[in-house]
Amino acid sequence: MLVAKSKGMWYTAYIMKAVVSVIGIDRTGIIAAVSGKLAEWQINIEDISQTIMQNNFVMIMLVDTSSSALELDKIGAMLQASVEHLGVTVHVQHEDLFNAMQRV
């Protein structure tokens, strides 16, 4: 939750942040495919990192979905479907999951 000031009044604005993780075999075009779709859906990438872990390509993004018309519940399945041909597994999960499990 973000507290914002507008026209002299304080408002609470909900920001919907999600973690996008992409795991699979490295090949060209993965980042382009994922970020292209996110841009198309008005989802802003706030942070991005990419690494190779145990021979797997791992890309993790923190994204803000509050400007998108799509509900977070649906984005995961849609993104997975659109990058299926690249042979990668995609998860889109609300950041609260990671806050709950990885932070005291």
Add this chain to the structure above:
Amino acid sequence: MFTNNEIIETIDMLDNRHLDVRTVTLSLSLVDCIDSSVGKCCDKVYEKITRVCKRLVPVCESLSKRFGVEIVNKRIAVTPISIIGASCGGYTELCKTLDRAGRELGVDFIGGYSALVHKSATAAENAFLDTLPQALSETEIVCGSVNVASSKTGINLDAVGKLGRVIKDLAYRTRDINSFGCGKLVVFCNAVDDNPFMAGAFTGISEGDCSVNVGVSGPGVVEYEINKHPDYDITSVCELIKRTAFKITRLGQLIGSAAAKELGLPCGIVDLSLAPTPAVGDSVARVLESIGLSRVGSCGTTAALALLNDAVKKGGVMAANRVGGLSGAFIPVSEDAGMIDAVRAGALNIEKLEAMTAVCSVGLDMIAVPGDTSAAVISAMIADECAIGMINNKTTAVRIVPVYGKTVGDEVDFGGLFGTAPIMAVNGGDPSAFIARGGVVPPPIHANKN
């Protein structure tokens, strides 16, 4: 931002280690539905359940996608029907109403066909107990429970005797489905008011109008973590279990809070549980084996289970806003691949399971015994478990299936989450004269604390 390792670990737990939310259980009071007319009472019950719980399943499905977390069961727990139906007497009609309402909403189970007779039973409650075989054999998703003992009141041996006969009758009536009706009935000592787990979930009379209770599961995660550290001493193993239980419970709290918020209902308790399924990698028995036993059931099993149970609670308590339910490791036999293997190999018997129930969450759970086991023997098994619970101030339970027409050496498949059960041998001897005495076993001296 989180580290890559934190994110990958979380996803690995959810995708590969069977970490899930076992149940979101909506606890609902039906006290305001009491009516002297059977028809009106049933109508009020149906209307209230379908109105308050209408969005339970869709909300859970939406949360499941939002967090990428499987919510295995959606359930409803209601006020014991022995109380709601006492005025009108239409217990089986109410049971069928619960079944219809639950199936209409798409929930997996609806619990609360229950009675609390741990000190004594009223005439209405005795009439209710007599309806259990018919009601549970003629419905699909209704679960029943009876609290027959407590540390404060002692053991109601009359009710214990009656329940033995009820279980035998229920086994016979559901003989076409391997007597599975008995899997929907649990007999308790020290039953709790806010248990989200079936078959024993009901909304206790101390509860409010409604709340959202959650039960988590994750033995696969605990087993995986312990297996990574064969060099740890037992103190470090306990610490590792606590840290893992913290994460598992936090997931339950997250889902419980989110579900309560979306449903506009109060958030209830998190049950700090390790609940297995028959799937490979989702077994409490395997956790015990990862601590260092070649097979569950061997000497050392009770000690390993005691430390596991305690560490799960210690890790979970800090992760949950409110703790409740049964909270501890479950040891159902048919629902746990490791337990099934141990019984098949002859390593695990009922006597060892009984010892294990003294240090963990519940009791003799989902155990199949020969169909010719007498009602008195079943009652005596219940009495033994009640004694353990009563003396040790803990919840114990018996959910036992005397499978009609089967004997030791046979195996029955209950399907789905209920798994496979090898028929287990029961000790010989005849306790029928003990059970036939009836009356009440007085509570232990430490019940008199005032």
